[in-house]
Amino acid sequence: MNEQNENILKCEIIVKRIFYPKHKTVVPSNEYAIFVGNIVKNIENCDNLNSIKLKGTVCKLEYGSVYKITCRLSETNEKYGDTYEILYINKKIDISSKEKQKEFLSNILNENIVDSLFDKYDDVLKLLEDKDVKSLIKVKGIGNSTALRIINEYEDCKDNSAIYTELGKIIKSPSLIKKLVDFYKSPDTVVDVIKSNPYDLIHINGIGFDTADKIALQTGVGFNDYKRIKGFIIHTLIEQGEAGKSYLKFNELMNIIYSVLGNVEQEAINKTAKSLIDNNEIVVLNNGNIIALKRYFKLEENIFKELERLKNANSNFKYGNVDKIIKEVEEEQGFTFTEEQLNTIKLTITNNILAITGLAGSGKSSTAKGICALYKKYEIIAVALSGKASVRITEATGLPASTIHRALGWSMGEFTYNNITPLPCDVVLIDEATMINGDLFLALLKAIPSGAKVIIMGDVQQLTPIGNCQVFADILDSNMIAVSKLTKPHRQALESGIIPTSINVANQKQLFKSNFEGHKILGNLKDMEIDIKIDPKELDNKVIDYFMREYNKLQDIIELQIVVPLKTRGELSCYNLNTKIQKRINPNIDSDEFIKVHLEGKKENEKYYNLYVGDKVINTKNNYNCYTPDGEKTTVFKI
Secondary structure (H helix, E strand, O other), rough: OOOOOOOOEEEEEEEEEEEEOOOEEEOOOOOEEEEEEEEEEEEOOOOOOOEEEEEEEEEOOOOOOOEEEEEEEEEOOOOOEEEEEEEEEEEEEOOOOOOHHHHHHOOOHHHHHHHHHHHHHOOOHHHOOOOOOOEEEEEEOHHHHHHHHHHHHHHOOOOHHHHHHHHOOOOOHHHHHHHHHHHHOOHHHHHHHHHHHHHHHHOOOOHHHHHHHHHHHHOOOOOOHHHHHHHHHHHHHHHHHHHOOOOOHHHHHHHHHHHOOOOHHHHHHHHHHHHHOOOOOOEEOOOOEEEEEEHHHHHHHHHHHHHHHHHHOOOOOOOOOOHHHHHHHHHOOOOOOOOOHHHHHHHHHHHEEEEEEEEOOOOOOHHHHHHHOOOOOOOEEEEEHEEEEHHHHHHHHHOEEEHHHHOOOOOEEEOOOOOOOOOOOOOEOOOOOOHOOOHHHHHHHHHHOOOOEEEEEOOOOOOOOOOOOOOHHHHHHHOOOOOEEEEOOHHHHHOOOHHHHHHHHOOOOOOOOOOOOOEEEEEOOOOEEEEEOOOOOOHHHHHHHHHEEEEHHHOOHHHHOOOOOOOOOOOOHHHHHHHHHHHHHHHOOOOOOOEEEEEEHHHHHEEEEEEEEOOOOOOOOOOOEOOOOOOOOOOOEOO
């Protein structure tokens, strides 16, 4: 690594005073703190210091405990003196022997539980090192939360200061160092990655090419280095792929390379591209005009093969009197199907796979009900990406429905149902297909048995996939399977204010004059309300009033959603509206038990959420390291 002359200090301290958070005698682990410590042992560069002022993210911090600190000078102030930024901190505890380990754990558990733990297991330290929650909770008196608390306390005491110091010479942000260590599970591994190829860091969620590039350039990677160009090409193709674009045209990629990397030598780009092709990392098609990651190419190729398998399989369905069945559905729903819908329903008889698309109000859901009536004697599985969408399937068809993950039986990092153990079904109805990414689409198709009917529904003008590829849009354009496009809004839909307005928005038609201000209720069904104000004052309170009106009717926070364009800035931001609504509707707002989620800023400008029991939370990131109350490892998905 590139050595830099930095004023790095190492010492052991006892906490003397905590300035931030105010009025705290204990600061929880992973919180930001500003505090002063008395130096009890000088390890490096602390000869003339008796105390030291520190700031940064801490392990569990409390008065009277000894901490080992690695830090560097952050700012100098004539009035308040020097402040040092924490590079690394750990609680100074001796756990070298079994007796010392018992002594350490006795601060967390009562002595009887500690004795039971050591009676049951020979190597308790290994359980903590492996984060083995499942084994820990087998000891009477240790629940899930207690097990996690023990593990966190142990993590706070591990001494990795030497490695963190080495990382600190390259990476200026302690929080980034921690992010890398959390991902690779070991600070030694982080050092190895940065030494060998820092561009591998782009595979970590939230770390872009710019961050990896800064680290790489500091370690001596050259401007035209193969690693740099390769890292950027891979990053760009991943970024585009995760946005739904599984390939780039040659000119597109070159323009992006030159706009970000600058005037890189063409010869260096050509050598890098050849190496990527030779190593089977990218695929070049259409005489070099199309470039894709091999992963996305194989993914889409496998999706094609599964669709082909399902399309060409032999099926043995008996339908009875089709016209009579359709007539019964029409009588039950109170309106007749359009000619488009009738043709769509009958297309399922001659096709194993059918894709149905159309704008809102064109009758996709009622068509699905007619299709399901043809197959009511068979086992039908109805799925969607989100729980909300699956509820709408049940409302429209009367069928039980679920999320794709639940239908496929997600457990311990894999699906129960797959190409070896197919779903027990004859018909699969997939709704809101535009939202399903390539990986999940493939997993679902693999689990559908040959000979089954597959109905795929969606509106490509609605939400795009959460993740890679745009499978449904590609299916519609492929001419590979039968497609039905519903183009005529139902008369019932036209009675709504929502459907015609959404169609106008989709067609980019202006709804009102630019100077319009006022209140309108649209549609014969009076189901869409417009309230437009030019003056933004008190607009946030107006939005909250509307929210509370609907909340008082439904009494269910899950059934309501406010959509605004800004996250934290301004009165109409998510942050401002969420915190105000939380105070009005969550009775647990005064509880001492909450989870603090940092958004941005520090100290007096800090913005964060305190999440209490009963709060509605939207998950935006996959987490593969969560635990159930029984200690089972589980996964939280962003769906």
